[in-house]
Amino acid sequence: MTSTDLTVLDPYCKDDMRQLKKLSKSIFLRLNEPLTEADYDDFYSIANMTLWQCYNSYSTDKGASFNTFLCDCLTKKFKSEIRDRHREKRVINQLATSLDATNDSEEECNLLDFIASDFDTFEEVIKNDNEQFQDKVQQYISKLSNQQVNILNLLIDGYTPKDIRQILEISSTEYAENMKIMRSFENVKILF
Structure with missing residues (x-):
């Protein structure tokens, strides 16, 4: 042109x-x-x-x-x-990798177990001991299955994920799924 x-x-x-x-x-x-x-x-x-x-x-x-x-x-x-x-x-x-995905090592932990954070939901629950907060904790626990309550109790007692899986005789996938449900916003929002 x-x-x-x-x-x-x-x-x-x-x-x-x-x-x-x-x-x-x-x-x-x-x-x-x-x-x-x-x-x-x-x-x-x-x-x-x-x-x-x-x-x-x-x-x-x-x-x-x-x-x-x-x-x-x-x-x-x-x-x-x-x-x-x-x-x-x-x-x-x-x-992209899911934070709940388990790794390939012997311990079969998920990435959330390795991420350093000052915030721990379970620690926060234990710190607050006012009556209203205790009601919230009871509501949170009531939404969990028996196996999830057992996992929660063992975590509070300081057991590692590998120890918890051995004690409860569950697979790493089952453990990861339970933790995912326990940490889900739908369940944890009750505490705040």
């Missing part, structure tokens, strides 16, 4: 890029991808860059109108961007 062909960009650049945004939005709707307002801003920026790339690479020899050429380029760019975003999410999810 020559510099005199800038008129082909006029419809897309008028009124704060209204035509380019309209074209982009129609492509979004066809892609059926849920987008936030921030996503729309990102994609409009991509559309703006793509408009200039299309202008620089468009040739009337290709037989398609500039609008068709631009629409095809935008669709390809948007699909690539969505694919890359999903790919990033998958990589992050592959690296």
Whole structure:
């Protein structure tokens, strides 16, 4: 294209890029991808860059109108961007590890057993001995199964997870599941 062909960009650049945004939005709707307002801003920026790339690479020899050429380029760019975003999410999810997952060592502890923290729910329960708090503790304990109460008592007595599993003759998975339930927000929120 020559510099005199800038008129082909006029419809897309008028009124704060209204035509380019309209074209982009129609492509979004066809892609059926849920987008936030921030996503729309990102994609409009991509559309703006793509408009200039299309202008620089468009040739009337290709037989398609500039609008068709631009629409095809935008669709390809948007699909690539969505694919890359999903790919990033998958990589992050592959690296994620549950705090309740047990390790492969002999002790088969979960990550929560190794994370240093000054806060311990059970210690906090023991510290407060006012009557109202004791009622909350009773409510918390009443929601636990017999096995979970046994685990709680052994934890309060200072036993390690490995000792507790041996004493109660339960697997590391069973122990982890019980701990997950005992530490769940639904159960612990009663205490606060």
